[in-house]
Amino acid sequence: MIRHRRETATAGDRLRSIGAFDCTLPTDDGPAILILALFVLFVLSVPKYDLAGVLAFAAFPLLFVTAMGIPAGALLKRIALVSPFVLFMAAGNLLLDREPAFVAAGVMVTGGMISASVIVLKTLVTLSALLSLISCMPFYRFGAALSSLGVPEVFVTQLLLVYRYSMVLAEEAGMMQKARDLRSFGTKGKGPIVTARLIGALLLRTTARAERIYMAMEARGFHEGLATRQPNPLQRKDLPALAVALVAFALVRLFF
Numbered sequence: 417m418i419r420h421r422r423e424t425a426t427a428g429d430r431l432r433s434i435g436a437f438d439c440t441l442p443t444d445d446g447p448a449i450l451i452l453a454l455f456v457l458f459v460l461s462v463p464k465y466d467l468a469g470v471l472a473f474a475a476f477p478l479l480f481v482t483a484m485g486i487p488a489g490a491l492l493k494r495i496a497l498v499s500p501f502v503l504f505m506a507a508g509n510l511l512l513d514r515e516p517a518f519v520a521a522g523v524m525v526t527g528g529m530i531s532a533s534v535i536v537l538k539t540l541v542t543l544s545a546l547l548s549l550i551s552c553m554p555f556y557r558f559g560a561a562l563s564s565l566g567v568p569e570v571f572v573t574q575l576l577l578v579y580r581y582s583m584v585l586a587e588e589a590g591m592m593q594k595a596r597d598l599r600s601f602g603t604k605g606k607g608p609i610v611t612a613r614l615i616g617a618l619l620l621r622t623t624a625r626a627e628r629i630y631m632a633m634e635a636r637g638f639h640e641g642l643a644t645r646q647p648n649p650l651q652r653k654d655l656p657a658l659a660v661a662l663v664a665f666a667l668v669r670l671f672f
Contacts, residue, residue, distance in 0.1 A: 439484040439485060439486065439551070441552050443657045444654060445558070446561045446650055448553070449549075449561050449562065455542070455665060456546075458666070459542050460542075464535075466672070467537070468672050469669070469672040470537040470541060471537065473665075473668060474541045474544075476665075477541060477545040477548055484548070491544060491548065498539075502536055502539045505539075506533075506535040510529065514526050517529075517530060555576065556576065581629065589618055593614075
């Protein structure tokens with residue numbers, strides 16, 4: 417019982433450590449999410465060889481982080497977690513597009529280098545905007561705002577549950593990794609075959625834990641959806657903020 421309470425407290429502390437900072441959004445939650453969606457769409461519309469266009473859009477999350485007083489170090493740590501996947505995703509362009517583009521300081525720059533850089537920058541810019549918004553908005557408010565915008569309740573509930581119990585999954589994976597390290601000597605026991613077995617065992621443990629959690633939720637009255645705030649539709653006061661954001665993004669996209 418004492419161990420269970422300690423594990424629960426640890427998961428809760430980790431969950432609070434990645435929660436929202438003390439900052440207030442200039443608009444309501446619903447319009448903020450719509451502005452974020454517009455920003456992502458405009459960034460994705462930048463051509464694959466347009467580095468200047470992506471760098472111009474990077475000014476928006478930088479301005480938001482500076483104005484809201486969000487610690488940049490916390491955002492960089494979260495971005496660093498997904499950076500290997502981003503680099504792996506963009507690495508294919510280096511092999512697929514080898515057509516020379518220009519020569520810089522005696523180095524031949526290919527189209528694949530430019531397009532790979534654009535992919536990395538697009539991911540970093542959009543991810544920075546999303547993380548900076550989440551930093552000012554607790555996740556339960558994020559789910560309530562999605563409901564107010566007409567997002568299906570099933571999707572919102574799934575998103576909230578995944579966010580809430582991701583700490584449990586991370587803690588289970590940490591315990592398995594610690595057990596493997598204690599039973600390994602040097603490089604033995606850390607090969608790809610053992611890692612694959614651990615991933616399979618983690619999947620089985622996660623499925624079993626999910627079934628127990630769902631049974632506990634049903635015993636406490638859970639029925640297909642989480643209790644959230646009543647949805648608040650968009651109001652007329654939100655239209656100016658959306659219009660200003662749309663014009664600003666369109667001007668940056670047009671000039672760059």
